[in-house]
Amino acid sequence: MIIELGHYALILAVMTTFVQCVFPLWGAIRQDPWLQSMARISAFVTFALVVLSYAALTYAYLSSDFSVANVVLNSHSTKPLIYKISGVWSNHEGSMMLWVLILVFFAALVAFRSDGMPERLLASVLSVQGAIAFAFLIFIVLTSNPFLRVGDPPADGQGLNPILADPGLAIHPPLLYLGYVGFSVAFSFAIGALIHGRIDAIWARFVRPWTLLAWIFLTLGISMGSYWAYYELGWGGWWFWDPVENASLMPWLMGTALLHSTIVMEKRDALKVWTILLSILTFSLSLLGTFLVRSGVITSVHSFASDPGRGLFILGILVVFIGGGLLLFALRASSLKQGGLFAPVSREGALVLNNLFLAASTVAVLVGTLYPLVLETFSGAKISVGAPYFNLTAVPLFIILLVLVPFGQSLAWKRGDLLGVMQRLLFAFGLSVLAALIIFAFTTGGPVMAPVGIGLGLWMILGSATDIFIRIWPRRFDISHIFARAWGLPRSAWGTALAHAGLGISVIGIAATAWGVEHISLTKAGEKIIVGPYTVALETSFKRSGQGFREEGARFLITRDDQSLGALETSKRVHAGREMPTTEAGIETFGFGQLYASLNEILPDGRVSVHLYWKPLVTLIWGGSLLMALGGALSLSDRRVRITAAERVSRATGKSRGAPA
Amino acid sequence: MTRKQKRLSLIAAAGLILASSAGLILYALNDRIVFFYTPSDLTKQVIGPGTRVRIGGLVDVGSVDKSALPLIKFSITDGEGKLPVIYKGSLPDLFREGQGVVSEGVITPDHVLQADTVLAKHDENYMPKEVADALKEKGVWQGGAPK
Numbered sequence: 001m002i003i004e005l006g007h008y009a010l011i012l013a014v015m016t017t018f019v020q021c022v023f024p025l026w027g028a029i030r031q032d033p034w035l036q037s038m039a040r041i042s043a044f045v046t047f048a049l050v051v052l053s054y055a056a057l058t059y060a061y062l063s064s065d066f067s068v069a070n071v072v073l074n075s076h077s078t079k080p081l082i083y084k085i086s087g088v089w090s091n092h093e094g095s096m097m098l099w100v101l102i103l104v105f106f107a108a109l110v111a112f113r114s115d116g117m118p119e120r121l122l123a124s125v126l127s128v129q130g131a132i133a134f135a136f137l138i139f140i141v142l143t144s145n146p147f148l149r150v151g152d153p154p155a156d157g158q159g160l161n162p163i164l165a166d167p168g169l170a171i172h173p174p175l176l177y178l179g180y181v182g183f184s185v186a187f188s189f190a191i192g193a194l195i196h197g198r199i200d201a202i203w204a205r206f207v208r209p210w211t212l213l214a215w216i217f218l219t220l221g222i223s224m225g226s227y228w229a230y231y232e233l234g235w236g237g238w239w240f241w242d243p244v245e246n247a248s249l250m251p252w253l254m255g256t257a258l259l260h261s262t263i264v265m266e267k268r269d270a271l272k273v274w275t276i277l278l279s280i281l282t283f284s285l286s287l288l289g290t291f292l293v294r295s296g297v298i299t300s301v302h303s304f305a306s307d308p309g310r311g312l313f314i315l316g317i318l319v320v321f322i323g324g325g326l327l328l329f330a331l332r333a334s335s336l337k338q339g340g341l342f343a344p345v346s347r348e349g350a351l352v353l354n355n356l357f358l359a360a361s362t363v364a365v366l367v368g369t370l371y372p373l374v375l376e377t378f379s380g381a382k383i384s385v386g387a388p389y390f391n392l393t394a395v396p397l398f399i400i401l402l403v404l405v406p407f408g409q410s411l412a413w414k415r416g417d418l419l420g421v422m423q424r425l426l427f428a429f430g431l432s433v434l435a436a437l438i439i440f441a442f443t444t445g446g447p448v449m450a451p452v453g454i455g456l457g458l459w460m461i462l463g464s465a466t467d468i469f470i471r472i473w474p475r476r477f478d479i480s481h482i483f484a485r486a487w488g489l490p491r492s493a494w495g496t497a498l499a500h501a502g503l504g505i506s507v508i509g510i511a512a513t514a515w516g517v518e519h520i521s522l523t524k525a526g527e528k529i530i531v532g533p534y535t536v537a538l539e540t541s542f543k544r545s546g547q548g549f550r551e552e553g554a555r556f557l558i559t560r561d562d563q564s565l566g567a568l569e570t571s572k573r574v575h576a577g578r579e580m581p582t583t584e585a586g587i588e589t590f591g592f593g594q595l596y597a598s599l600n601e602i603l604p605d606g607r608v609s610v611h612l613y614w615k616p617l618v619t620l621i622w623g624g625s626l627l628m629a630l631g632g633a634l635s636l637s638d639r640r641v642r643i644t645a646a647e648r649v650s651r652a653t654g655k656s657r658g659a660p661a
Numbered sequence: 662m663t664r665k666q667k668r669l670s671l672i673a674a675a676g677l678i679l680a681s682s683a684g685l686i687l688y689a690l691n692d693r694i695v696f697f698y699t700p701s702d703l704t705k706q707v708i709g710p711g712t713r714v715r716i717g718g719l720v721d722v723g724s725v726d727k728s729a730l731p732l733i734k735f736s737i738t739d740g741e742g743k744l745p746v747i748y749k750g751s752l753p754d755l756f757r758e759g760q761g762v763v764s765e766g767v768i769t770p771d772h773v774l775q776a777d778t779v780l781a782k783h784d785e786n787y788m789p790k791e792v793a794d795a796l797k798e799k800g801v802w803q804g805g806a807p808k
Contacts, residue, residue, distance in 0.1 A: 234751065344670040356675055360682035367686050371694075382697035384715055384765070389693040393685045520731040520749060572754070581754045600731070600751050609730045611751045 003068055006056020007147035013049040013104075014137045016042050020107075020130030024123035028195060036123035040111040043126050046133065047108035054088075054101045057146050061088050067153040070094065070146040076159035078548055078576070086170035087160050092294065092310075093146035095173060099290070100136050102174075102181040107133065110185060110210075117206060124192035125185075132184055135317045143310045162549070162575040162582050168228040172221060176248060179218025180286040183255055185210040187283030190276045191325060194332040199276065204266035207279065209636060211262055215255050216632040222248050223625035234583035234598040236518065236613045238621060241390045246369040247289035250362050254282040257358035264348045267413060270339035271352070278355070280329055284322040285362070291318050292369070346416040350408030357401040364393035402456050402507065405500055406463025410470075424470055428462035446515060453511020460504025464497040495635030502627025509592075509620030517614040520600070524607045532614030534595055535559045536568065541602050549575045551584070554599055554608045558588060565590070570599040570610065592617045695765060701742030708768050716744055716774055717763040725758055737762060737774075746774040753781040 020042035027035025060068045061084045064077040074091045075084060083090075089098040107129035114122045140146070189207045193199040225248065230238040239245060258278040264271045291314045342348045368385045375381055406428065410421045436455025443451065471493065472485040517532040529536045541554045553571025557564065568586035575582070586597040593616040600609035697715040698706065708714055716737050724736035724745075733748045746764055756762065756779065766776035 234754075341664055341667045341671075343667060344674070352671065353674065353678075356678045360678050364682060364686050367690070371690060382715075383694045384697065385690075385694050389689045392689040392693055393682065396685065397682060520751070522730040583751075583754055598751055601727070603730070607730075 002056050002059050003065065003147055003149070006053045006059075007145075009049045009053040009056070010137065010147070011141060013046050013053065014134065014141060016046045016049060017104075017130045017134035017137055020046055021127050021134050024130070025127035025195075028120050028123040028127065031120065033119065036119050039123040039126035039130075040114070042130065043104070043107045043111040046130070047104045050101050050104045050137075054097055057094065057097060058085065058088050061085065064157070066155070066157055067149050068146075069148045069150045072150060072154055072157045074160055075157040076548075076576070077156050079160060079165070080547070082167065082170055083160055083165050086164075086173075089173050090160055090164045090169075093140070093144045095177075096136065096140050096144050096294070097146055098173065099177055099181060100133060100140065102177050103129070103133050103136065103184060106182060106185050106210075110188075121189075121192050121196055121203075124195045125188045128188035128191045129184065132188075132321065135320070139310075139313050139317065143313055159548075159575065162573065162580060165575075166228060166232055168224055168232070172224045172228055175217050175224055176221030179214050179216075179221050179255075180248075180251060180289060182210060182214025182217060183251060183258075183279075183283040183286050185214070186258060186279040187321075187325065190279035191328060193276060193336070194328050197332065197335050199272050199336050201266050201269050204262045204275065207275075208259075208262040208266060211255065211259050211279075211282075212632055212636050215252070215259050216629045216636070218248070218252050218255060219625055219629045219632065222252060223622050223629075227622050231585055231587055232582075234585045236585075236596055236598060236611070236615075238513075238618070241368070241385075241387050243369050244293050246365050247292045250365050250369070251282055251285040251289060253358050253362040253365065254278060254285050257355045257362075258282050260351045260354050260358075264351050265339070268340065268342065268348050270342055270348060271355075272339040273333050273336055274355070276333065276336070277329060278359075280322075280325040284318075284325065285366075287318050287321060291315060343415050345411070345418050347408065347411045347413045349416070350404065350411050353404060354401065354408060357397050357404075361394045361397040361401075364397065365390065368393065399456065402460060402503070405460055405503075406466070409463060409467050409496065409500060425463060425466055428459065428466045431462055432456070432459035443515070450511050450514040453514070454508050457504040457506075457508035457511060460507065461501045464501040464504070468493070468497050491638040492635040495631045495633075495638065497631070498634060499628045499631030502624045502629075502631055504624070505620050505627060506622075506624030509617050509622075509624060512593075512617035512620070513615065515616050516618075519612045520609070521612070522603075522607055522609045529612060531595065531612045532593075532616070533560060534565070534590075534614060536595070536597070536612055538608055538610075539567065541606065541608055549573045552602055553584070554602060554610065556586070556597060556610075558595060568595060568597045570597040572599055589619060592619045592623075594618050697763075699739040699742065700737055700744040701739050703744060703768070703772075704742050710770060711767060713765065713767055714774075715763060715765045716746075717761070718744075720756065720758050720760055720762050722758045737764060744772070744774055746776050746779075748776040748779055750777065750779065752779055755781040757781070 020039065023035050023042075024039035027033070027038065057070075059065075060071050061075055062081075064071065064075060064084075066072050066077075070091065070093050074094070075087045079087065088094040107126055110129070111122070111126060186207050189203065189210075193203055222245075225245070226238050229240070229245075230236070258275065261271050261275045261278055265275045291311075294310070294314055368389050372383050372385055375383055406425055407418075407421055410424060411418070432455045435458050436451045439454055440448070440451040468486075468489070471489055472482055474481040474485060519529060519531050521529055523529060523538050525538045525540065527537060536556045536558055539555045539557050541552070543552045544550070551571040551573040553569055556568040556570075558566055558568060566588060568588055569584075570586035571584045573582050573584055574580070583598055588595045593614065596613040596615060598611040598613075600611060602608050695713045695715050697717060698708075699718055700716060703716075718737040718739040721736035721738040721743060724734075724738075726734040731749055733750075733752065734745065735748075736743050736745050738744075746766075748764070748766075760781065763780045764774060764776040765778040765780075766774050769775050
């Protein structure tokens with residue numbers, strides 16, 4: 001009964017999103033306040049219906065209702081509670097439900113926080129949100145319905161793919177989707193502005209917090225996905241330039257560009273048309289990511305099903321929204337009032353450079369991701385584009401961008417003083433170069449890129465520190481003065497500094513991977529294997545069974561300078577329900593580095609084949625990205641950026657609700 | 662700075678960055694990509710020494726030799742041709758005789774693939790796409806659309 005109720009709510013939501021799409025838009029065009037006012041109501045009703053529907057599906061998982069096909073295929077009655085909840089989105093149908101749930105959640109949130117927004121803009125924005133939700137709801141109902149029953153319910157389900165049964169992966173999809181889908185708000189605002197025919201700094205004030213919010217979640221989602229791949233797949237790598245990873249990196253790069261261009265627009269009323277274009281492109285890349293991952297065009301751990309009908313349907317959605325958005329942009333962009341020009345040497349000039357580098361690197365990633373698909377379609381040749389391509393194209397662009405970041409951060413708006421900035425940054429620059437040289441000197445024979453990368457990371461960190469230091473250091477030294485000034489500094493300034501420093505920390509972690517050591521060996525008990533600064537020796541191998549799995553594994557003792565430092569355990573697991581083995585890597589963290597063991601095989605004579613890695617500073621990669629997200633959150637908490645801030649501005653400037661176009 | 666100079670400097674910066682990244686992309690697409698072959702393709706085509714290739718097919722039944730661990734030897738077959746592979750590294754969990762596999766590396770003069778990457782599938786239903794296509798073409802494997 002509850003299942004049917006959920007199914008019914010889902011179909012009803014198709015109707016309400018249709019209303020949300022058509023009537024407010026009609027109202028916005030006809031300037032009819034009554035039709036416009038339907039936007040808010042229908043967004044709330046749609047949200048309530050999708051929540052109901054999603055809750056019903058979750059209930060089916062929690063109660064292990066094996067009359068529902070989706071539950072049979074993806075759940076098992078003995079699964080722990082958390083994996084019953086995350087099981088909902090561990091498959092194609094459920095993950096599309098989550099996608100739509102987040103989409104309508106954002107629409108409802110926009111409607112809820114809409115005080116002070118011109119009613120006509122709100123109506124257009126919610127109408128576009130309604131159109132996207134309508135398309136995806138139709139997609140779910142027609143091709144990916146999670147509520148279908150089976151005629152003959154089995155006694156138990158087939159269980160979750162064991163590599164997906166992991167706490168990291170339980171939260172990775174919701175985070176990633178909050179990011180992907182969050183960019184839909186900027187897209188809807190851009191389309192709204194194009195329909196509206198006007199755009200100003202107030203528009204940027206409304207868009208910036210949503211973009212920032214989406215960016216924070218996408219940063220966390222990508223970082224979590226990377227860490228999951230690192231410890232769960234047992235390959236020891238943290239980024240493979242796999243198409244599905246690129247699919248999430250592209251909207252992140254473009255979204256980062258958008259984040260910076262909205263600042264220029266808000267502060268200087270410039271880069272308007274460019275910001276609109278970036279808003280459209282960022283969400284287009286999110287849609288492209290959804291298509292690549294969900295359509296089965298690319299086979300990976302993410303492609304749950306490759307039903308050609310689904311792929312074509314998503315491709316249709318993609319064409320309509322990306323094509324429609326860009327077409328509208330082409331037709332209407334010229335009617336928008338152009339923003340002002342500015343001096344090249346200024347904060348806004350630097351942010352333009354940031355945007356250019358980010359856009360160019362997005363193109364490089366996009367070409368590398370799509371080229372194999374295009375080539376296969378037209379010539380039949382099968383190729384793979386991997387790390388060598390991306391290291392030559394996107395990475396150099398990243399490096400130049402990183403070198404420039406501290407300069408941009410320290411330049412003043414309007415007219416920057418490049419010489420003064422260079423003087424101020426001299427200390428940070430000198431220290432970073434010195435550090436790189438010292439490291440290079442002490443690691444003779446090692447890879448050159450590691451000290452260079454560490455210098456680069458330090459430069460980002462010290463550059464951010466310099467910026468904060470100069471802003472809070474008073475002319476005459478007085479400790480209470482410093483605290484007062486530090487307290488008085490806007491939180492968005494701290495946020496920027498923290499995010500850039502976090503990026504620097506990630507860069508250091510990435511650079512240090514060049515010093516990593518890996519060692520594959522066939523070893524017997526007691527034999528010593530030297531892995532970086534540590535010595536690892538096989539203690540024993542074991543067989544045991546745990547909740548829902550049995551495993552056979554090996555235990556290694558770690559020592560350094562004859563001091564015992566604990567043990568590493570790595571195993572091969574076979575999970576109940578699916579006879580599919582997984583490798584459980586053994587990981588021990590020392591400082592910021594990690595010792596990583598991945599079991600290959602235990603031979604009948606007791607010898608063990610194992611892949612051992614020492615990864616210095618590797619945890620900084622994810623630690624840095626957490627700091628970046630934290631910096632974003634700090635910026636978001638700035639009262640000037642907060643979602644309601646635009647309301648006060650619009651009141652103060654006399655642009656109240658229903659302002660004429 | 663006049664308005665014209667401002668606009669020019671913006672256009673020049675954009676042009677420079679876009680042109681140089683376009684150049685990099687074109688160069689890398691020529692030089693840094695890896696082609697996919699099946700073992701029988703290799704009998705018709707000559708691959709220069711040192712060129713990286715991707716080979717896909719089924720792991721030949723009975724060919725997996727682990728006597729020299731951690732060095733692993735096996736053969737990839739597509740029904741017509743066969744190519745021996747030498748690999749030092751971790752095999753994926755779902756590496757099995759008779760199952761689909763993709764391996765990347767360099768072909769040595771004595772016609773052996775010196776592999777540094779071996780990919781199998783992520784779950785029990787899925788066959789690497791290139792392999793599924795190639796094998797269907799040859800009629801070796803019929804299986805429905807990989808689920």
